[in-house]
Amino acid sequence: MRVAMIGTGYVGLVSGACFADFGHVVTCIDKDAGKINALNNGEIPIYEPGLQQLVAKNVAEERLYFTTDAKDAIRTADAVFIAVGTPTRRGDGHADLSYVYAAAEEIAELIEGFTVVVTKSTVPVGTGDEVEAIIRKTNPDANFAVVSNPEFLREGAAISDFKRPDRVVVGTDNEEAVKVMRELYRPLYLNETPIVVTRRRTSELIKYAANAFLAVKITFINEIADLCENVGANVQEVSRAIGLDNRIGGKFLHAGPGYGGSCFPKDTLALSRTGHDAGAELKIVNAVIEVNDARKKKMADKVIDFLGGDVSGKSIALLGLAFKPNTDDMRDAPSIDIVAKLQEAGATVRAFDPASMKEAGHVMKDVVFCDGPYHAIENADALVIVTEWDQFRALDLDRVKATMKSPNIIDLRNIYDTEDMRDRGFNYISVGRAY
Ligand code: UDX
Secondary structure: OEEEEEOOOHHHHHHHHHHHHOOOEEEEEOOOHHHHHHHHOOOOOOOOOOHHHHHHHHHHOOOEEEEOOOHHHHHHOOEEEEOOOOOEOOOOOOEOOHHHHHHHHHHHHHOOOOEEEEEOOOOOOOHHHHHHHHHHHHOOOOOEEEEEOOOOOOOOOHHHHHHOOOOEEEEOOOHHHHHHHHHHOHHHHHOOOOEEEEOHHHHHHHHHHHHHHHHHHHHHHHHHHHHHHHHOOEHHHHHHHHHOOOOOOOOOOOOOOOOOOOOHHHHHHHHHHHHHHOOOOOHHHHHHHHHHHHHHHHHHHHHHHHOOOOOOOOEEEEEOOOOOOOOOOOOOOHHHHHHHHHHHOOOEEEEEOOOOHHHHHHHOOOOEEOOOHHHHOOOOOEEEEOOOOHHHOOOOHHHHHHHOOOOEEEEOOOOOOHHHHHHOOOEEEOOOEOO
């Protein structure tokens, strides 16, 4: 099959490279000439484990191409994917669909023969209808079907999520389009990955419902964590025990500083707006958004309270800045709120993150970015573990203690053992663990 992928952001690049690895011929298109040049030189603009090698392999085997010129790729494509950004529209929480609609117009002018136009970007219910109307209006003779095929890729694990998904969702009632989609995902089909074929609007909603439900799960366990602290219980044991109930499931029950990233904050907000506009208020989703926003701010108070209520003139070291490990993504990362509030309270912030310090430099000011964890904690009054990178899980604790000014550790990801840390002489707190 021939695939054109519009947008070489996170989703477009990973999907394009994986489809090429399945054996299809894929052309990734982007208006940003700098980005395309870099990709043609083997430079990958995002941090995603395994992606560089996957791209290099498929470029070498002549199945993956990058270009700014959409014409040939779209003309010859069996399927054109729209994988452009849908950021939060300024001011009101709705998704900004201008890039999606611009792509639809561009596609309309170029398609030849039966073409499946696939929205991979996360788009509100009804966007597929609008994409179809735009193409129909721009090119009344076009022979096409618009399909919704949402992505469920986690940053840092995107390639395995693409190649070994729990399910693939295909939203269309056009039989011909279903055939093309099945052919595209054939390697997964052979692996017995469930392919859920449904109507387009349902498919669009599935993506938001999935992300919102995961955000609910995280936020729920975060509130239970607060309760655990107040009543002498341990949230990790609660998570494990409730997660063993198959109806609940053990994943996404890690308490922490609140969810961040490019998807959950944006998608919960957009879903909330959809609910409101459609006359079906989503009170649970609304509460999750509010609780999570407040939580990120509350984490700095937790640090300040632990240090006796006054951090002015103190040096606080943060390990991890990205919203989660294995990414350099800083979008809506809890570290942003934590740093701002600690600085406001008069603390000096030193920080180390294995991948995101360049990105962090754009969203936080006056932070001393360090060369490694031990450099960050030099003479620190406290260490805050914000992101659970593997390399922070087995720090040389004697060295940590000797390097810090005072052995105060606030572990927001529960990666160390409470009793062990106290035995080693640290003043240690974590999230939701009274013991
Ligand atoms: C998410 C979805 O998982 C993915 O399916 C979707 O397509 C895009 O959004 P991503 O944002 O990359 O992926 O990261 P994810 O691993 O889901 O984590 C999101 C946030 O939740 C992070 O801030 C993470 O730290 C937090 N989280 C996750 C928790 O606090 N606790 C958990 O148990 C799980």
